[in-house]
Amino acid sequence: MEVETMKQLATALAIGLGAIGPGIAIGLIGGRALEALGRNPEAEGSIRTLMILGAAFAESIAIFALVIALIIKFT
Amino acid sequence: MAAEVLKDVVTETNQEVHAETAAQAEVHAGPHISIKGEEVFEVAGIHVTNSVITTSLVVILFIFIAKYYYDQSRKTDRGLGFYAINTAVKGIYDLFESVLHKKINIFFPLLGAFFFFILLNNWSGLIPGVGTLLLKSVHDGVEHTVPLFRGGTADLNTTLALALVSVIATQIYGLRMIGLKSHVGKYLNFSSPISAFMGILEVVQEFSRILSFSFRLYGNIFAGEVLLSIIPFLLPMLLSFVSTPMYFMEVFVGGVQALVFSMLTAVFISMAISEHH
Numbered sequence: 001m002e003v004e005t006m007k008q009l010a011t012a013l014a015i016g017l018g019a020i021g022p023g024i025a026i027g028l029i030g031g032r033a034l035e036a037l038g039r040n041p042e043a044e045g046s047i048r049t050l051m052i053l054g055a056a057f058a059e060s061i062a063i064f065a066l067v068i069a070l071i072i073k074f075t
Numbered sequence: 076m077a078a079e080v081l082k083d084v085v086t087e088t089n090q091e092v093h094a095e096t097a098a099q100a101e102v103h104a105g106p107h108i109s110i111k112g113e114e115v116f117e118v119a120g121i122h123v124t125n126s127v128i129t130t131s132l133v134v135i136l137f138i139f140i141a142k143y144y145y146d147q148s149r150k151t152d153r154g155l156g157f158y159a160i161n162t163a164v165k166g167i168y169d170l171f172e173s174v175l176h177k178k179i180n181i182f183f184p185l186l187g188a189f190f191f192f193i194l195l196n197n198w199s200g201l202i203p204g205v206g207t208l209l210l211k212s213v214h215d216g217v218e219h220t221v222p223l224f225r226g227g228t229a230d231l232n233t234t235l236a237l238a239l240v241s242v243i244a245t246q247i248y249g250l251r252m253i254g255l256k257s258h259v260g261k262y263l264n265f266s267s268p269i270s271a272f273m274g275i276l277e278v279v280q281e282f283s284r285i286l287s288f289s290f291r292l293y294g295n296i297f298a299g300e301v302l303l304s305i306i307p308f309l310l311p312m313l314l315s316f317v318s319t320p321m322y323f324m325e326v327f328v329g330g331v332q333a334l335v336f337s338m339l340t341a342v343f344i345s346m347a348i349s350e351h352h
Contacts, residue, residue: 049170056335060287063294070301074110 018065197329200226
């Protein structure tokens with residue numbers, strides 16, 4: 001295979017595989033946050049803040065994969 | 076004679092090939108994307124990149140906002156701008172207070188500075204004109220176009236510096252708050268083989284924090300800029316319908332990342348200043 005083809009494939013695989021884990025994680029975080037909200041509706045404000053923080057941490061793993069993909073693509 | 080004709084033919088085909096590649100390059104000329112800040116000019120051997128220019132402007136803006144806030148806070152009749160800034164400062168203060176409790180006043184200068192500096196830097200990359208104003212610059216004898224501005228935190232150097240400040244400040248606060256013995260005891264603990272191994276893991280964790288801090292912020296902001304510049308090439312027809320929500324999502328992401336950075340610093344400081352865990 002050519003180098004250029006391999007580069008394209010590597011870019012797609014890096015972000016494609018890297019998005020699986022964070023996708024599952026964000027789903028779990030959102031689901032558990034809703035569960036907690038159903039059990040304790042008064043705590044909506046703090047649950048939302050913690051959920052967004054948690055989702056941002058899970059998302060950052062996808063962002064690492066994205067950085068790798070962009071480095072492969074543009075260098 | 077024959078050789079000359081052949082030469083002509085060869086040069087002609089060469090020219091054709093060149094023209095073709097140039098046309099192809101024009102067709103496939105996507106957005107201008109560079110993973111690092113590019114040098115705009117050079118002063119006394121110091122390479123001034125476009126992200127340095129934007130960061131300097133943001134710092135000047137930050138100084139003016141802080142001066143305005145300070146002047147207004149000493150008056151009796153205050154402007155509307157004061158209350159807008161005060162709401163943000165108070166919200167951040169309350170959030171950090173829930174993590175650090177009574178010691179908030181020692182750490183708030185650092186954490187608040189982190190938050191507002193990162194916030195303004197993240198949003199500086201979203202101002203129209205940042206990244207699109209191009210400048211011709213000659214580098215190594217080759218002329219190319221370089222954006223005049225680039226979001227400050229879309230450069231790994233900025234975020235790495237912020238991460239180093241965060242991690243080193245955490246260490247210094249830990250040393251000052253709980254003393255040398257118990258602070259170093261977290262890393263060097265030979266009471267049992269397991270705690271000795273845990274100490275090594277703690278040391279590794281400190282270094283991995285630098286990496287994760289810097290890459291998280293840089294990746295989020297840089298990926299946002301790439302996203303915003305690539306979307307017009309994917310959907311040129313529905314540009315405003317697609318890129319406007321994306322723009323507001325990037326505004327949101329910039330705020331969340333500033334919050335995450337300063338919040339994580341607050342959590343790590345509160346872990347470092349607690350005696351035992």
